[in-house]
Amino acid sequence: MKKLTLLVLVVVSGVLAGCACPPPKSQPVAAEQPKVEPAPTPAPAPAVVAPAPAPDPLLTKRNIYYDFDSSVLKDEYKAIVKAHAKNLTDNPSLKVTVQGNCDERGGREYNLALGQRRADSVKRMMMLLGAKESQIETVSFGLEKPRAPGHNEEARAENRRSDIVYQGE
Amino acid sequence: MKKFLYLPHLFSLVLLWGLSCTLGYAQLKIEIIGSGANQIPIVITPFKDENTLPQSVTAVVAADLQRSGLFKLVDSGGLTTIPVEPSQVDYAMWRTRGADVLAIGAVSLLPNGQFDVRFRLMDILKQQQLKGFSYQVSAQQLRRTAHKIADVIYEALTGDIGMFNTNIAYIIKNGSRYELKVADVDGYGARTILASNESIISPAWSPDGTRLAYVSFEKKKAIIYVQSLETGGRSVIANFKGSNSAPTWSPDGKRLAIVLSKDGSSQIYLVNPDSGGLMRLSTSGAIDTEPNFSPDGQSILFTSDRGGSPQIYRMPVSGGSAERLTFDGTYNVTPRFAPDGKSFVFVQRNGGHFNIATQDFVSRQSQLLTEGSLDESPCFSPNGRVILYATNEGGHGILATVSSDGRERTRISVEVGDVFEPAWGSLIKN
Numbered sequence: 094m095k096k097l098t099l100l101v102l103v104v105v106s107g108v109l110a111g112c113a114c115p116p117p118k119s120q121p122v123a124a125e126q127p128k129v130e131p132a133p134t135p136a137p138a139p140a141v142v143a144p145a146p147a148p149d150p151l152l153t154k155r156n157i158y159y160d161f162d163s164s165v166l167k168d169e170y171k172a173i174v175k176a177h178a179k180n181l182t183d184n185p186s187l188k189v190t191v192q193g194n195c196d197e198r199g200g201r202e203y204n205l206a207l208g209q210r211r212a213d214s215v216k217r218m219m220m221l222l223g224a225k226e227s228q229i230e231t232v233s234f235g236l237e238k239p240r241a242p243g244h245n246e247e248a249r250a251e252n253r254r255s256d257i258v259y260q261g262e
Numbered sequence: 263m264k265k266f267l268y269l270p271h272l273f274s275l276v277l278l279w280g281l282s283c284t285l286g287y288a289q290l291k292i293e294i295i296g297s298g299a300n301q302i303p304i305v306i307t308p309f310k311d312e313n314t315l316p317q318s319v320t321a322v323v324a325a326d327l328q329r330s331g332l333f334k335l336v337d338s339g340g341l342t343t344i345p346v347e348p349s350q351v352d353y354a355m356w357r358t359r360g361a362d363v364l365a366i367g368a369v370s371l372l373p374n375g376q377f378d379v380r381f382r383l384m385d386i387l388k389q390q391q392l393k394g395f396s397y398q399v400s401a402q403q404l405r406r407t408a409h410k411i412a413d414v415i416y417e418a419l420t421g422d423i424g425m426f427n428t429n430i431a432y433i434i435k436n437g438s439r440y441e442l443k444v445a446d447v448d449g450y451g452a453r454t455i456l457a458s459n460e461s462i463i464s465p466a467w468s469p470d471g472t473r474l475a476y477v478s479f480e481k482k483k484a485i486i487y488v489q490s491l492e493t494g495g496r497s498v499i500a501n502f503k504g505s506n507s508a509p510t511w512s513p514d515g516k517r518l519a520i521v522l523s524k525d526g527s528s529q530i531y532l533v534n535p536d537s538g539g540l541m542r543l544s545t546s547g548a549i550d551t552e553p554n555f556s557p558d559g560q561s562i563l564f565t566s567d568r569g570g571s572p573q574i575y576r577m578p579v580s581g582g583s584a585e586r587l588t589f590d591g592t593y594n595v596t597p598r599f600a601p602d603g604k605s606f607v608f609v610q611r612n613g614g615h616f617n618i619a620t621q622d623f624v625s626r627q628s629q630l631l632t633e634g635s636l637d638e639s640p641c642f643s644p645n646g647r648v649i650l651y652a653t654n655e656g657g658h659g660i661l662a663t664v665s666s667d668g669r670e671r672t673r674i675s676v677e678v679g680d681v682f683e684p685a686w687g688s689l690i691k692n
Contacts, residue, residue: 162572162593185492199616200595200609200638201683203565203572205484206521206528206549209505213523220280231521232483233505237461244657262448 107170121232151176157255161196164210174215177257178222185225188260191215193233194240196249201235208233211255265460275479283628289676290449290661292329301334302419305361308338310346310368311380319369319379322408325448326426327415331670336587337363348502349390350636355547356386363392376400379407383415393418398623405450423645430585430650431465431474433454437526442476444491447686449674455489458625466509467687468535474685475518475535477500486520499535512579519543519553519562530564532579554598554606557612563587563597563606574608574621587621590628596639600666601646603653607666609638618651621685631668639682642666652682 158171166174181187193208212231219229241248266366278677306324317611327333336359345351346368357366367381380396399407406427415425428447433440441464456462460479466487467474475488483494484505500506511518518535520529530544530553544550548568555562559579566575566584571592577584588594593611600606600620610619610630618640622626633650641649648663648670655673659680663672675681 142614162567198636199566199572199593199611200552202521202552203549203595205463205505205507206523208553209523209528210549212528213504231504234461234479235463237479238464244654 106210117161131157141210149176151178152180155257157211157257158250159253159255160197161249161253164193164207164214166214170193171218173257174218175222178219178224181219181225181228182223188228188230188258190230190232190258190260193235193257194230194238194252194254194256195196195236197236197239197244198249199236201237205233205235205237208235265491274501274609282557289452290674290681292449292672292674293678294329294331294670294672296669297331298665298669299662300364301360303336303665304335304365304415305338305356305365306365307344307367309366309379310344310679312367312369312597313558314371315369315377316409317404319404319408319411320367322405323365323415326409326412327561329448329672330416331665331672332416332420348382350579351384351386351389353389353448361386361571363409363415364418367411377404379404379411380413381468383418405446407651409446410690422647423689425643425645425648425689427469428644428689429467429471430679431463431467431685431687432674433462433683434681435461435659442474444474444687453496455491462506463683465683466511467685468511469513469515469688471687473535475511476620477507477509478511486518488518497535499533500531500540500590508551510554512569513557519555520569521553543579544577544584552596556599557601563599564596565595574606587623587626588628591628598641600642601644607642607649609640618649620649629668631664631666632662634662637662639684641686643686650684650686652684 096186108127150174154173157173181189191212193212195204197210212233216229220226239252241251271559299515302325306320312319324335326337328353345366346473351364356479364384364386365381366384366426370378372378376398378396378398379608382391383393387391395414397407399513412426416424416472419564426447431442431444433442436458440458440462440577441454442456442465443452443454455474458478458480465474472492472628473490475486477484477486484507486499486506487496488499491577499509499518500520500522501608502524503521505528506522508521509518516534517532520531520533522531527547528549528551529542530550532541532543546566546568548566550564550566552565561576563574563576563581565572569586572595573586574588574594574597585664591611597606597608605620605622607618607620609616615635616637617630617634618632619628619630620639634653638652640649641650642650645668650661650663650664653660653662659682661674661681661684
């Protein structure tokens with residue numbers, strides 16, 4: 094049983110080492126060595142253990158969009174949250190911050206609370222799917238940090254958003 | 263049940279002041295864009311020997327009264343002698359100029375280096391004195407003395423409490439730089455309390471005017487601080503996980519109501535700004551935010567979406583059940599009590615616009631006061647007569663005032679950048 098765990102860890106680190114998927118830059122995880130006794134003879138090559146699965150392309154998607162005054166996670170974005178939840182579950186040392194944002198309309202304080210709820214709803218779904226609470230922090234910027242500077246509906250739609258940001262990014 | 267006021271604007275009357283001073287781009291510019299229907303015609307003669315002062319007193323008095331929208335300044339030019347005593351007043355001449363009241367006065371330098379400023383307010387029709395005061399002040403106190411004189415005149419002629427000796431706080435955003443500023447209510451004497459590369463919101467004056475609570479994002483999340491205006495020293499009031507926001511003072515200054523999301527949804531808590539002692543007040547699973555104490559300290563107005571859309575509720579400060587107050591429309595936020603506790607101001611969504619409205623507690627009638635596209639963050643003047651709020655003009659944030667009856671209006675802007683999140687301080691006691 095213990096051996097199996099170790100083997101899984103080795104496989105995971107092997108997968109990550111050869112993985113082009115996010116989190117790509119400066120991820121210390123892949124470099125971290127699990128406390129495996131040094132193999133006396135040549136270490137088993139990861140490729141021999143298992144072929145690395147193709148990275149989930151959904152992991153490159155980090156934005157979840159909402160309707161006005163809504164924190165309802167639309168069906169089309171659930172797969173993205175699911176992919177990141179799996180990434181977190183598979184890699185317990187990974188941490189993310191979910192940042193909630195809102196468009197410019199309405200009260201600043203109400204929007205701050207709404208942005209927080211947007212971020213928290215993403216966190217909740219990730220936890221339901223196996224990610225640990227300690228892996229996910231949530232913050233809200235309310236309407237204070239609009240990514241799109243305009244005042245039209247296109248800009249507002251872009252700003253009603255949660256962003257998934259990996260630690261170290 | 264909504265009554266929409268048609269508000270005729272007097273766009274012909276556009277006056278500027280506060281520009282010629284030396285404070286640069288951050289100076290607030292205040293323009294009158296609408297005035298009361300029945301303005302009191304007043305003449306303010308230059309005070310005798312006023313030209314020897316480093317600071318004109320009557321210019322400040324006149325600007326204060328005119329900005330209120332309730333006074334019409336009658337020209338005092340062409341006098342051969344400036345009246346100082348009531349016996350020197352040519353009442354008939356002022357009547358032909360159309361003035362009902364007259365302010366006269368004199369200034370003299372005292373042996374101790376202070377100034378003696380004395381003035382009288384005269385009723386031209388009855389030919390009698392309404393008020394008379396004298397002040398011994400330093401040169402630095404001359405502006406403040408002028409505001410006091412304006413207060414005396416305003417109170418004598420309108421019956422309302424004067425508010426020219428108050429301060430406002432606001433945020434200026436210029437590029438990526440945010441500054442929390444405090445200025446006299448006429449825009450003078452602006453000073454920076456906090457500068458940051460991240461947003462600052464929700465400044466709230468302590469009732470004694472010595473401290474500001476606010477929310478700063480300088481640590482990449484919403485954290486509540488309280489800062490002393492005297493020492494500049496500040497302390498963190500709440501920095502829990504999630505958001506820490508919406509601070510508001512109890513009328514006795516001993517407690518803050520704040521909003522924390524640490525236990526799930528955004529909820530209202532009470533905390534002592536000096537000793538802590540956090541106590542949860544609201545217990546819904548919804549968003550509860552923007553608390554505001556009633557003037558008697560007994561109840562709290564707040565915004566909640568517990569009914570499916572953001573609406574305004576009231577609850578006892580001791581906790582307990584909340585009563586919903588707004589039913590018009592799907593978006594009513596940012597409630598603030600009037601100083602007399604009889605009504606509240608808030609932001610209401612009307613179609614695609616967000617506007618300022620007031621609602622009476624007894625009649626439950628609401629009254630729409632503005633018609634901008636994005637009006638927000640309203641607060642009452644300390645005498646309850648004026649509402650200060652933030653709005654948007656040509657993509658830029660400006661401040662504006664509207665009288666609580668919707669008639670008098672001003673706009674307050676900066677030359678460069680956006681100004682938002684205004685908060686009107688309480689009356690300064692001497």
